[in-house]
Amino acid sequence: DGGITQSPKYLFRKEGQNVTLSCEQNLNHDAMYWYRQDPGQGLRLIYYSQIVNDFQKGDIAEGYSVSREKKESFPLTVTSAQKNPTAFYLCASSIAHPTGVKSSGANVLTFGAGSRLTVL
Amino acid sequence: GENVEQHPSTLSVQEGDSAVIKCTYSDSASNYFPWYKQELGKGPQLIIDIRSNVGEKKDQRIAVTLNKTAKHFSLHITETQPEDSAVYFCAASHWRDTGRRALTFGSGTRLQVQP
Numbered sequence: 653d654g655g656i657t658q659s660p661k662y663l664f665r666k667e668g669q670n671v672t673l674s675c676e677q678n679l680n681h682d683a684m685y686w687y688r689q690d691p692g693q694g695l696r697l698i699y700y701s702q703i704v705n706d707f708q709k710g711d712i713a714e715g716y717s718v719s720r721e722k723k724e725s726f727p728l729t730v731t732s733a734q735k736n737p738t739a740f741y742l743c744a745s746s747i748a749h750p751t752g753v754k755s756s757g758a759n760v761l762t763f764g765a766g767s768r769l770t771v772l
Numbered sequence: 773g774e775n776v777e778q779h780p781s782t783l784s785v786q787e788g789d790s791a792v793i794k795c796t797y798s799d800s801a802s803n804y805f806p807w808y809k810q811e812l813g814k815g816p817q818l819i820i821d822i823r824s825n826v827g828e829k830k831d832q833r834i835a836v837t838l839n840k841t842a843k844h845f846s847l848h849i850t851e852t853q854p855e856d857s858a859v860y861f862c863a864a865s866h867w868r869d870t871g872r873r874a875l876t877f878g879s880g881t882r883l884q885v886q887p
Contacts, residue, residue, distance in 0.1 A: 760821070
């Protein structure tokens with residue numbers, strides 16, 4: 653079955669350590685996203701990628717880094733520069749289309765099950 | 773940029789009653805409004821969406837209404853069941869953001885259906 657797999661589901665980190673969250677999709681989607689979820693704050697966009705080898709900062713990119721070397725994979729690194737990294741992280745993907753082309757299914761996001769990061 | 777506000781933050785109803793969640797958006801150019809349901813420990817899933825050329829859309833017990841003039845849209849769940857208990861997110865976007873920023877989400881509503 654097609655879908656998005658995030659790992660690990662739970663992760664504990666000591667202060668000062670970098671950690672990498674994995675996100676893999678087999679939906680053949682071009683666009684991938686990372687969101688951070690905190691209680692009462694909804695979903696905030698960290699980074700997004702429309703195509704392989706290209707990615708853009710979202711609203712809260714400071715302290716995070718990403719790479720997009722393969723269409724299927726979009727790993728997120730939470731660096732020691734992120735001051736408050738404890739959160740639930742969600743990866744998502746969607747069909748991407750060039751600007752100016754309308755598509756009924758293009759805005760639909762498929763989410764993974766999430767990774768909960770706790771800093772000790 | 774777009775800003776989406778969602779109310780209420782928590783909602784408790786008795787099984788069988790109706791539930792209504794409301795959202796407002798700021799960018800009049802937004803034309804796509806989805807609703808996502810997030811069950812405990814899982815990622816959000818799309819349950820219904822509406823485009824700006826439609827005022828209302830129904831799918832069994834759920835419906836969404838859109839008022840473009842007032843820039844607000846609502847989710848209506850009728851005959852609620854315990855399995856409807858979850859966090860619901862509204863969102864808004866414009867087609868020009870497809871594959872880019874995609875969606876701006878509301879802050880979420882935790883719905884609890886009491887048996």
